[in-house]
Amino acid sequence: DSQEIQPETDVHWVSPHQFKDLYEARPHASIGVIAVAQHAARQGVATEMLHEAEVRARAMGASHLFSFVVLCPIANYSSALFHLENGFEMMAVTQPQTLFDVDDYQSTLYGKGLA
Numbered sequence: 001d002s003q004e005i006q007p008e009t010d011v012h013w014v015s016p017h018q019f020k021d022l023y024e025a026r027p028h029a030s031i032g033v034i035a036v037a038q039h040a041a042r043q044g045v046a047t048e049m050l051h052e053a054e055v056r057a058r059a060m061g062a063s064h065l066f067s068f069v070v071l072c073p074i075a076n077y078s079s080a081l082f083h084l085e086n087g088f089e090m091m092a093v094t095q096p097q098t099l100f101d102v103d104d105y106q107s108t109l110y111g112k113g114l115a
Contacts, residue, residue: 005109010095019091022064022111029057029114031067034082050086058114065112072096072106083110 005011005023013020031053036045057065067088069079084090088110099105 005092005094009097011092011109012095013092014090019089019111023066023091023109025063027061029053029060029062029065031065034067034079046082047086054112054114063114065114066091067110068107069110070105070107072104073102080108080110083112086112088112 031050034046034049034053036049054065067083069083070076071093089112090108091111092109094105094107094109096104096106
């Protein structure tokens with residue numbers, strides 16, 4: 001399974017005419033995971049990884065960068081805050097589904113324009 005929004009996924013778009021079109025545009029750049037060991041937290045490591053992802057996305061011609069943050073079964077609030085602090089907007093929320101062999105998986109899609 002992929003983290004991309006599949007056609008059969010029930011999605012609530014915050015602004016369907018704006019955000020859905022941006023998400024479906026190609027080339028398409030998404031962050032898979034940004035994770036930092038606890039002892040390295042709050043030292044700018046994740047921000048450096050994000051900046052590298054932005055450089056790579058621009059190099060492939062993407063105008064926006066997208067990232068999913070888990071809401072359920074365990075909400076990742078620190079990731080949600082990290083995205084908001086780094087210029088991402090909340091674009092959509094998926095309805096509960098079975099994904100990655102997890103029942104009731106739900107996530108929020110965040111997106112950021114690349115200047």
